[in-house]
Amino acid sequence: GAVVSQHPSRVICKSGTSVKIECRSLDFQATTMFWYRQFPKKSLMLMATSNEGSKATYEQGVEKDKFLINHASLTLSTLTVTSAHPEDSSFYICSARDQTGGGGYTFGSGTRLTVV
Amino acid sequence: KQEVTQIPAALSVPEGENLVLNCSFTDSAIYNLQWFRQDPGKGLTSLLLIQSSQREQTSGRLNASLDKSSGRSTLYIAASQPGDSATYLCAVRRRTSYDKVIFGPGTSLSVIP
Numbered sequence: 001g002a003v004v005s006q007h008p009s010r011v012i013c014k015s016g017t018s019v020k021i022e023c024r025s026l027d028f029q030a031t032t033m034f035w036y037r038q039f040p041k042k043s044l045m046l047m048a049t050s051n052e053g054s055k056a057t058y059e060q061g062v063e064k065d066k067f068l069i070n071h072a073s074l075t076l077s078t079l080t081v082t083s084a085h086p087e088d089s090s091f092y093i094c095s096a097r098d099q100t101g102g103g104g105y106t107f108g109s110g111t112r113l114t115v116v
Numbered sequence: 117k118q119e120v121t122q123i124p125a126a127l128s129v130p131e132g133e134n135l136v137l138n139c140s141f142t143d144s145a146i147y148n149l150q151w152f153r154q155d156p157g158k159g160l161t162s163l164l165l166i167q168s169s170q171r172e173q174t175s176g177r178l179n180a181s182l183d184k185s186s187g188r189s190t191l192y193i194a195a196s197q198p199g200d201s202a203t204y205l206c207a208v209r210r211r212t213s214y215d216k217v218i219f220g221p222g223t224s225l226s227v228i229p
Binding site: 006032034036041042043044046049091095097104105106107109110112 | 148150152157158159160161162165205207209215216217218219220221222224
């Protein structure tokens, strides 16, 4: 079945630095990928929709300059958390839709970001 | 605006019991509904996908139903096992070209040996 690989699984960074998270569709092409954020014991909050070859669409309240999204190819989307602060610490998950899989979504394994 | 709710928020059952998790959505114009499982600190694993034209899907001990008109879906787990302990999330995909998926808050299930 469709597989989405997310890297890294865990990252610790210092305040003020930037962190890049990669999301790859391994055996299918994904024109659209999605980035979610999850707070402890909470559900997933959609941050933005990443579109291959065009600008990402951000949800209301999500800072575009803070969370930079690039979807340079049909198999790779990246999320860069810029000038990270402790409040950015969270679990970030990406997903992609396999067009041949009935419209279902496949998720990456997530990235635990801790900003110290 | 589509809103998705799940009841109960948490559930604890003894091993072997059959159980039902509920998911409700406010806008019946959906493309599909998907049930996921999430283990602590992990990503999401897809369990069942129901298209809007379908009424149920089955996989092993899991059965999911969909009633679009009433805005409800249920996930039935038969003969529960300790390994079923996890958070179960339902997600609804809107019937628009935007492809947005809205998640419910999840049900935290604990199966006691």
